[in-house]
Amino acid sequence: MNVGVLVFPGSNCDHDCAHVLKDVLGQNVTMVWHKESSLAGLDAVILPGGFSYGDYLRTGAIARFSPVMQAVQQFAAEGKLVLGICNGFQILLEAGLLPGAMLRNKSLHFICRETYVKVENAATPFTNACKPGQVLKIPIAHADGNYYTDPVTLGGLQANAQVVFRYCTVDGKVVPGACPNGSLDNIAGIRSAQGNVLGMMPHPERCVETMLGNEDGRHIFQSMLSFLEQKKVAEVR
C-alpha cells in the first residue's frame, strides 16, 4: 500500500503513524506537507493526531483550510481510503468530510488512557479484519473528543451503519460509564456515507507492537491492507 501521512503544523503523531506503516507493516509511506496540493499515487491517506495549529480556536478548525485538504476532498470523492485519527478526525469533521463536531471532554481534562471500543460495523475497509462486535483495546489521548451531532444526523448515522466504534466495557457493554469523554451514543469512530472515510478518536498506531504491550490497533491497518489487496485483485479481473 502507498500511504500518505499528512503533516500539518502541530501534527505530532505523524511519525508514529509512519513508523507503524513503514517499519512494522512494511508499507510505502510518504510524508505529505500540508501545503502540497496533490495526493497522486497514493492508495490511502492518514490524518494523524496532534495539535494542528495548536488547537487554537477549535480543534481542526484552521487545519481544514490547508491547501492539501482540497486534495483530500477529491481523494475521498474518488473512493480512496482516508483515515483520521484523533486530531485527524477533528479535522475531517471541520472539513465536512464527516458529520458532527467535537466538544470538550465532559471532565474538561485531557485524558490519556486505555479504552475499549466495540466494533459496531466489521464490514468496512478499516475493520474487515475484526469480528462484528469484537472488543478492541485502544488508547485515547485528547481533550476534545466529546462527539456531538444533531438528532437527525445521528439517526442517519445509525441507520446507515456509519457508527464504526463505540466505547464499551472490557466485556463489550456499551454503557455510559464506559464512555471516557461524554460522546453522544458512546461514539468513538464514524465513517462517511460512502464508507471510505473513517474518523476515530482512539489511537490504533499506539498499539501495534508487542513491545508496547498491546497489538489490537493492528486490526485497523491490516483491514486497510486487505481491502486494498482485494480491490487490486478485483481490478485485475
Added chain:
Amino acid sequence: MKAKIHVTLKSGILDPQGKAIEHALDSLGFKHVANVRVGKYMELDLQEADRAKAEVAVKSMCEKLLANTIIEDYRYELTA
C-alpha cells in the same frame, strides 16, 4: 473598522465548561447562580471603510472559520 464577535454554543447543547464554572461558583458560596454558558469573544481590526463591505467580510469569516455552525451561533457588531 473594529469588529466584535461573540461565538456561543447553541442552546440545547450541553456546555461542560459552563457546568463546571457553575459548580465552582457554587462551592465558592455564590449560591444564586444558574445557567452559566461560556463562549468566545473576539475583536479584530478591519481595514475597510465601507460598512456594508465590512459586514459581508465579517459574516463570511464567521461562517467559514470563527464559528462552527453545527454547534455554535455567532453575532457581531461593527464600530468605527
Added chain:
Amino acid sequence: MKAKIHVTLKSGILDPQGKAIEHALDSLGFKHVANVRVGKYMELDLQEADRAKAEVAVKSMCEKLLANTIIEDYRYELTA
C-alpha cells in the same frame, strides 16, 4: 438578573490564539484584518433583584474565579 461578562487578555500579553486566527484569516484571503484578540464571553443568571448586590457578587466572581487578573481584564453588564 442576567450578567454578561467579557474576559480578555491584558494588552501586551501574548495571545497565541489570536495570532493563529489572524494568520488563518489572512490565508483565507481576508487580507485587511489585524490585531485579532480572543477572549471569553460568559452569561449567567443571578437570582438577585437588587442591582447593587448583584453587581458586588459579579465583581467578586470575576476577581475570584472567572478572570485570571494576572493576565486578564474583565468587564460585565447586568440586565434585568
Added chain:
Amino acid sequence: MQADTSRITKDLIAQHNLTGEEYQKIVDILGREPNLTELGMFSVMWSEHCSYKSSRVHLKKLPTTGPRVVQGPGENAGAVDIGDGLCVVFKMESHNHPSFIEPYQGAATGVGGILRDIFTMGARPIALLDSLRFGELHSPKTRHLMKGVVSGIAGYGNCMGVPTVGGEIVFNDIYALNPLVNVFCLGLAHKDKIFRGTAAGVGNPVIYFGSTTGRDGIHGATMASDSFDDQSEQKRPTVQVGDPFTEKLLLEACLELMERDLLVGIQDMGAAGLTSSSCEMASRAGNGMELDLTVVPRREPGMTPYEIMLSESQERMLMVAKAGKEEDCIAICRKWDLDVAVVGKVTADGILRVKDQGKVVAEIPAKSLADDGPRYERPYQPPAYQDMLTNLNYDVLPDVKDANVALLALLESPTIASKRWVYEQYDHMVRTNTTVRPGSDAAVVRIKGTNKAVAMTVDCNSRYCLLNPYEGARLAVAEAARNLVCSGASPIGLTDCLNFGNPERPDIMWQFVLAIEGMKDACEHFKIPIVSGNVSFYNETNGLSIYPTPMLGMVGLIEEAERTMTQWFKQEGDDIILLGSAREDLGGSEYLKVMHAREQGSPPYLSFDTEQALHDCLLSLIRDGLLQSAHDCSDGGLTVTLAESCISGPGQPLGAVVQLSRGRLRKDAMLFGESQSRVVISSQSTHRQTILDQVRRFGVPAEMIGSVTGTRLTVHLREGASTESVIDQPVTALYDQWACSLERAVHHT
C-alpha cells in the same frame, strides 16, 4: 556611546538586586558608569539564577566525568553515550516562582524552557518527567495551584508531542506558599551531531528566530533570585505566556536546520533572554558579538533597548550560521512560519556591542557578563533547631495498634496514593516508545532502531534532607538508582535541580553544602556522573524556607529492552522474596507523619556497599530473566510496597499472603519503617533455588516471605513461636483507597 539619560542612583542599583560592591565591580570592568541598559544586563546575568554566585564554588565538587559522558555541565544540557552512535541529552529545570504567581503559565513555560534546552543541543526530546511539591490539599489555594500546574504541564507537553512519562509529587505544608515545579526532559541525538551554544567564526551572521519579543518576563531571572513576601503578587507583569504551538514549529525548524550543514552554534533564549544567549555564546567562543536591535522582531511598539535585551518572551532562539548560509536558514524558518531576522554578527574584540537606530546602546565585554559575575563563599552553619529535629524519643510513641488502619491511612496519603489523576492528563504514550508507563518505579522508553531502552526517574525525599542534608542527598541518589535498577536499568547519568531557601542565611547554606557533599559521595561511590543541573535558591515566603529539596533526575540504560521489569505482581502462585533487611528506621518516615504528625528523627541508615550489592544482584536476576516483578521499599515501608505490588498493575489487583519475622524490631518499624536497600521481588517458584543461590553469591540478605495468591493481602508477623495476623484486607479495598484518594482530595469531596 549614547549619552546617558538616566542617572544610576543607589535606588536603581538596589532595584536591580545588585550590591554596592557588585556595582563597583561593574564600574571597574567598564572603566565608567554603566547606562541603564547595561545595568539591566549586568543585573540579570549576575543574578543568582544566571550566575550561580552562591553555589558555584560548591558545585565544582560534584563528579561530572565518566567514560560515557559526551557533554558535562556548562552547556544547555548534558549528554551521555548509550552506544549505537547515539546519546541521550537531559536536564532538569525549576519554574517554582512563576508557577506560584500563575500556575498554568508558570508550569507551561517551565516545560517550554526545558524542551528548548534539549533541542538546542540537536536532540529530539522523547520524554518529560515532572517533580512537584505542594502544600496539603485541604487548602483551596493549594488545590488551585495543583490543578493549574498539572494542566499547564499537560497543555504544553501534550501539544509538543513529547510524552510525560513519569514524575513524583509530595504534599507538605512547608511548600504551601512556595510550591516546586521541576521538569526533567530527555532527548535523543547522534553522538557526533551535538550542537553547542558557541559564537565561533568572526564575521558569521547571528540570526534571531522563533516568536516575537514582547514586554513579558522582564526581570524573570532576578525574580527567580528573590524571596517571596506578601507583595509578590504585585510582581505580576513578569508573567510569561507560553505558546506550545510555536515551540513545536521551533523544534521542527531547529532539527531541520541541524540536519543541514548550516550552523556554527545555537542557543535558546531562556532566563535573561537575548542578553544571556548573546553573551554566553560569544564568551564560550572567546569572541564578541554585535547586535542591532532595530531589526529584532517585536510584538509591541515603543520597546526600549533595555526592554528588548531583558525580555523573557518565550519560544525564541539565537543561532550563529556559517557565513553565506543565512538565506538557507531564513528559508527553513519561514517554512515553519517563524519570525526570523539577521540581527548581528560575530566580532573579534570580545565585546558584546548592542546598537539601536544606529547608536551604540550597550558595550560590555561578553566574558565579564557571562563568566565574571561575583562568586561568594557564603558562611554556613547548622541551625540551632537541628538537634531538636533529629532527637526523637521513640519511647513516647506507642507502637501501632491496628496495622490495617495505618496501612489504609498511608495508602490514602496523597504523597503515597496513586498519581493517576495527574498522569492521565499527560499524554504519556505519544511517540510510541513508552514501554513502562507512569505507575512503576521508573518510566522506560525504548530506543527505536536499537534493542535498547532508557529508564528514568525523579526522586528526592526532602524530609530526609531536612533531618540530615548529607544523608538525605545520599539517600536520594540511592533511591533513584534503586528505582532504575528495579526496572532493569544500569544508572548512567544524573541531572539535578537543587531547590533551597535563601543562601544568605547560614543555616540554608549549611543545608546546601551538606547536600552537595552527600550527592558527591554517593555519585562517586555508584560511579554515576552528574552531567547537568540547576540551582533554585530563595524558595521561601515570609521568611519560611522550604525543606531542602535536591531533586534528582536519573537515567539508566537497559541493553536488552525485553529485559525490562515492572513493580507489580504478575501471576497467582508466584513466590514473593524480600531482598535486604530491616532496621529500626522510623525516623523521617511517612508513617510518623501520617500517624503521629511528626517529621522528626534520623533518616534511615544507608550503606553504599549494601546498596551496591543489591543493585548488582538485582540486575543480574533481571537480566537472567528470573523475575516477574521488582519494587523497591520507599515511602510507607515494606507493607506499602507489598500493597502497591498487589494493586498497581494495569490488570485486576492480585492478593498475597506474607509472613514476616519480627526479630527485635518494633512492629511499626517492621511494617512501615523505611529501611533502605530493600526490594520486593516476585518470581515463578521453579526459579526459587536459582534465585536464592544467586542472591547469596552477591551477599544480599534474602528471605522467601510468601506468595501471590487469592484476593486479599494478608501479612502475618512471627514473634518467637507465635504468629499474629497484622494485615488482612481485600485488595479491592486497598485499591480503592489508593487509586481514588488523590482525585477526591483535589476535588475536595
